[in-house]
Amino acid sequence: MSTRQERLLARVALTWLAEPGTWSVYRLxxxxxxxxxxxxxxxxxxxxxKLRATxxxxxxxxxxxxxxxxxxxxxxxxxxxxxxxxxxEWPHQLADLHRLRLPEASRRVDTETAPPLCFWVRGQAxxxxxxxxxxxxxxxxxATPYGLHVATELGYGLADRNWTVVSGxxxxxxxxxxxxxxxxxxxxxxxxxxxxxxxxxxxxAALFDRIAETGLLLSEWPPGADPLRPRxxxxxxxxxxxxxxxxxxxxxxxxxxxxxMNRAIAIGRRAMVVPGPVTSAMSVGAHEVxxxxxxxxxxxxxxxxxxxxxxxGADLAPAAxxxxxxxxxxxxxxxxxxxxxxxxxVIGVEPLASRAGVDVRTALRKLSMLEQxxxxxxxxxxxxxxxxxxxxxxxxxxxxxG
Amino acid sequence: MSTRQERLLARVALTWLAEPGTWSVYRLxxxxxxxxxxxxxxxxxxxxxKLRATxxxxxxxxxxxxxxxxxxxxxxxxxxxxxxxxxxEWPHQLADLHRLRLPEASRRVDTETAPPLCFWVRGQAxxxxxxxxxxxxxxxxxATPYGLHVATELGYGLADRNWTVVSGxxxxxxxxxxxxxxxxxxxxxxxxxxxxxxxxxxxxAALFDRIAETGLLLSEWPPGADPLRPRxxxxxxxxxxxxxxxxxxxxxxxxxxxxxMNRAIAIGRRAMVVPGPVTSAMSVGAHEVxxxxxxxxxxxxxxxxxxxxxxxGADLAPAAxxxxxxxxxxxxxxxxxxxxxxxxxVIGVEPLASRAGVDVRTALRKLSMLEQxxxxxxxxxxxxxxxxxxxxxxxxxxxxxG
Numbered sequence: 001m002s003t004r005q006e007r008l009l010a011r012v013a014l015t016w017l018a019e020p021g022t023w024s025v026y027r028l029x030x031x032x033x034x035x036x037x038x039x040x041x042x043x044x045x046x047x048x049x050k051l052r053a054t055x056x057x058x059x060x061x062x063x064x065x066x067x068x069x070x071x072x073x074x075x076x077x078x079x080x081x082x083x084x085x086x087x088x089e090w091p092h093q094l095a096d097l098h099r100l101r102l103p104e105a106s107r108r109v110d111t112e113t114a115p116p117l118c119f120w121v122r123g124q125a126x127x128x129x130x131x132x133x134x135x136x137x138x139x140x141x142x143a144t145p146y147g148l149h150v151a152t153e154l155g156y157g158l159a160d161r162n163w164t165v166v167s168g169x170x171x172x173x174x175x176x177x178x179x180x181x182x183x184x185x186x187x188x189x190x191x192x193x194x195x196x197x198x199x200x201x202x203x204x205a206a207l208f209d210r211i212a213e214t215g216l217l218l219s220e221w222p223p224g225a226d227p228l229r230p231r232x233x234x235x236x237x238x239x240x241x242x243x244x245x246x247x248x249x250x251x252x253x254x255x256x257x258x259x260x261m262n263r264a265i266a267i268g269r270r271a272m273v274v275p276g277p278v279t280s281a282m283s284v285g286a287h288e289v290x291x292x293x294x295x296x297x298x299x300x301x302x303x304x305x306x307x308x309x310x311x312x313g314a315d316l317a318p319a320a321x322x323x324x325x326x327x328x329x330x331x332x333x334x335x336x337x338x339x340x341x342x343x344x345x346v347i348g349v350e351p352l353a354s355r356a357g358v359d360v361r362t363a364l365r366k367l368s369m370l371e372q373x374x375x376x377x378x379x380x381x382x383x384x385x386x387x388x389x390x391x392x393x394x395x396x397x398x399x400x401x402g
Numbered sequence: 403m404s405t406r407q408e409r410l411l412a413r414v415a416l417t418w419l420a421e422p423g424t425w426s427v428y429r430l431x432x433x434x435x436x437x438x439x440x441x442x443x444x445x446x447x448x449x450x451x452k453l454r455a456t457x458x459x460x461x462x463x464x465x466x467x468x469x470x471x472x473x474x475x476x477x478x479x480x481x482x483x484x485x486x487x488x489x490x491e492w493p494h495q496l497a498d499l500h501r502l503r504l505p506e507a508s509r510r511v512d513t514e515t516a517p518p519l520c521f522w523v524r525g526q527a528x529x530x531x532x533x534x535x536x537x538x539x540x541x542x543x544x545a546t547p548y549g550l551h552v553a554t555e556l557g558y559g560l561a562d563r564n565w566t567v568v569s570g571x572x573x574x575x576x577x578x579x580x581x582x583x584x585x586x587x588x589x590x591x592x593x594x595x596x597x598x599x600x601x602x603x604x605x606x607a608a609l610f611d612r613i614a615e616t617g618l619l620l621s622e623w624p625p626g627a628d629p630l631r632p633r634x635x636x637x638x639x640x641x642x643x644x645x646x647x648x649x650x651x652x653x654x655x656x657x658x659x660x661x662x663m664n665r666a667i668a669i670g671r672r673a674m675v676v677p678g679p680v681t682s683a684m685s686v687g688a689h690e691v692x693x694x695x696x697x698x699x700x701x702x703x704x705x706x707x708x709x710x711x712x713x714x715g716a717d718l719a720p721a722a723x724x725x726x727x728x729x730x731x732x733x734x735x736x737x738x739x740x741x742x743x744x745x746x747x748v749i750g751v752e753p754l755a756s757r758a759g760v761d762v763r764t765a766l767r768k769l770s771m772l773e774q775x776x777x778x779x780x781x782x783x784x785x786x787x788x789x790x791x792x793x794x795x796x797x798x799x800x801x802x803x804g
Contacts (some may be wrong), residue, residue, distance in 0.1 A: 008746075015625075035585050045753050146679055146681065149680070149681065150680060238713035274676070274680055275677030275680065275685075275689065275692075275700070276678075276679055276680075277548055277678055277679055277680070278552060278676055278677065278678075278703060279548065279551065279552070283677075284702075287677065287700060287702050290700050291699070291700050291706075298677070298689060298693050298694070299681060300680035300686075303570075304693075
């Protein structure tokens, strides 16, 4: 018998034992549920050597359940809550992060990118509703006055049309986008790479308080967690996957913001880029994305942004998100087999099994299940991915993933 | 017996009787040669009512041959020369303007766009050699300091790598590109919409003299001709077709420069656009082209430009230009039939004849000729365009058009 509180505690303990986004932990939770997954890890039974070492190192620093229990108590005192995939307000579009495991995408995405196990949330709005019509605005910390102006205008314009603005908590473009949204009287969501009680950077402390009053501050890390450098890249996948599209406003060459763009594109979100003067170092990254990503679209203002995300909202979103996806029903091995498929074309069972890392008999058993779910089709020479189901069709029904 | 001088005189008289770029005149010259075409027009025998009226109106203002003779004498005094398709230095890539007559292109191109009949030239360089490795830089007259800076840098950088810069003679981007090329010690070519002895605008008079000293000034209009408004749009096709690609630096919404870009794309030239601040009215047209023309490429400097035109120079240019094209051998009706073909797919003889404006018997006769020249292929249900011949193959040989 497991109560909600026990499941919460287990999820929190799991994110303390290994960083959020770790695929091996995520897969364990899907297969066993959070409580059994935690027990397995604490017993030293992690399926991968690397994860076993990580867990052992963490356990030396404290008792996972006690740490989690303290974090929950601390959140309670702060007025923060925790939101899990079992909760009604969970944003199920995050499951699209599965697509980042496709072989094509994984070459471009260097950090662990499994969907989140839980969020710590400050603010009153429902998380799913806040993100339902949302656009991310991301860019450089060392933004120019031009970039700050454009980001503020975008934030204001989106808020004015009832779209939620999502960004990080940094100086520069992030803060400008939040301020624009607040001045437009709209919802704005700050996704942090540290505890929701840690104003980082300190200079944005007042801004975070204002965001939490009307919008939401969220984080995968427990209260008190430090803003460690790799956490920003892990955090970026939530910004990319939680929104209908991401707008890049100013970025230097190969910045973290361009990584968010690549992830947005890889999971089928709209990628939009505001150009700038070619003489500005702060637009080099933006122009790079426009030159190298055929799917990135040049936008010059909120009208262009709404044209992009309006389209996906109206036509594609019901198929691409929401809890009712047969893929959410799959066990771990079936997921591996499904994700080993090439996006296009037919693949034989043996190469498929080898890509999935399962034996051929397992692959055949899982393929038969995937075929029944109409996720794959039998073809001459092997199997191919089925075209995505139409929204509302029986094949599109299921239940939320764990 | 016709001497070069008589043919020159006839071509000049023809451009006086009807504006350069008039397809009906160009077709007559191809069919009859310039001398007989002039005689036919002067006898009131123009094949189209509209052209007959134009010629009649012009004839009321003077004797065409006498006007042409005066223009040649005036050019002689100026040190200007006239260059015709029969001359060795004719830039045969202009024949690619034929593609503007394809149905898809003609919807976008509003002004008459036949290849030129002749050029008036000031300067010592050979015209074909000057244009052989050339890039057009075009943009707004009312350019901002940003645009002027970028155009000057591009002009300098192209000159520095031994590429010729081609532009108009306007204030703003045109002048900045020429000045950059001159300061880089390179060839620069000014394509004017008035006589090569008319410094328009007057403020660029000293610049024109400097261009003519080391580069070339050219015009389709005789010395003394006024820079009438429609002539700029007619002139633009020479900038688009004479170069390997066109770079747009700053343009307001729906400017003439974006028309040059559309033409460049329609005839297979590289179309490149320098972005700018989205807050600048002078970059609105540039961003429009980048959003609406999938073939337009964002460039931020000379390295990107060379990447684009270097590619076409090395791989595609030999096939796309040069005098030796079987299409240049075609008579007028065969040209009409060839140009009536859809770019892709098969068309029946009757719809083809109707699109070409010829009867079915004529269409069949011409199709048999086009088939022998391997320009079209017989297919189930009609005919289709043949793939372009490889450079140097027997089918790619011929002689210059008239």
